[in-house]
Amino acid sequence: MRTIRFEIPFAYALPNRTLRQHWGAATKDKRAMQRAVMAATAGKTLTTPMRRAHILIERHGVRAPDPDNLVGGAKRLIDCLTTPRLLNVRKPGARQRIKNKRGLGFVVDDGPEHVTLEVKHVPARLCAQKTVVTITEILP
Numbered sequence: 001m002r003t004i005r006f007e008i009p010f011a012y013a014l015p016n017r018t019l020r021q022h023w024g025a026a027t028k029d030k031r032a033m034q035r036a037v038m039a040a041t042a043g044k045t046l047t048t049p050m051r052r053a054h055i056l057i058e059r060h061g062v063r064a065p066d067p068d069n070l071v072g073g074a075k076r077l078i079d080c081l082t083t084p085r086l087l088n089v090r091k092p093g094a095r096q097r098i099k100n101k102r103g104l105g106f107v108v109d110d111g112p113e114h115v116t117l118e119v120k121h122v123p124a125r126l127c128a129q130k131t132v133v134t135i136t137e138i139l140p
Helices: 024-039 068-071 075-081
Strands: 004-006 053-061 115-123 128-136
Touching: 004 024, 024 075, 053 075, 068 115, 075 128
Parallel strands: 053 115
Antiparallel strands: 004 128, 053 128
16 A cells, blocks of 8 residues: 655645636646645655545645635645546547646546545644645555
């Protein structure tokens, strides 16, 4: 059973802040999240992604968010944990599209058949905000 644990030095953004972002600002934030996960997991990459996994995300923040914001805000982080794959294109000459293009290959997909998710809020001081992620493989 494989387990990966890493820490991102900031609390991930909640939907209250990201919902009405300009598409350029949203893309910038998604890239920043991908770079933060890459930096935090340097040397912890997997040769093959986990088929089934339990993901525990602990958001250390000053105030406790609403439960729906807490889970919804983790989307950008979870998307970074998936594996990119090509989508079928039916039109000849069309650009090839990629699903989960910012994925780093820790889990196969973020669907319910591949991932069980647990998101918690942990009270912290302003200077100690962070996000802790633990990915544990579930064996069949």
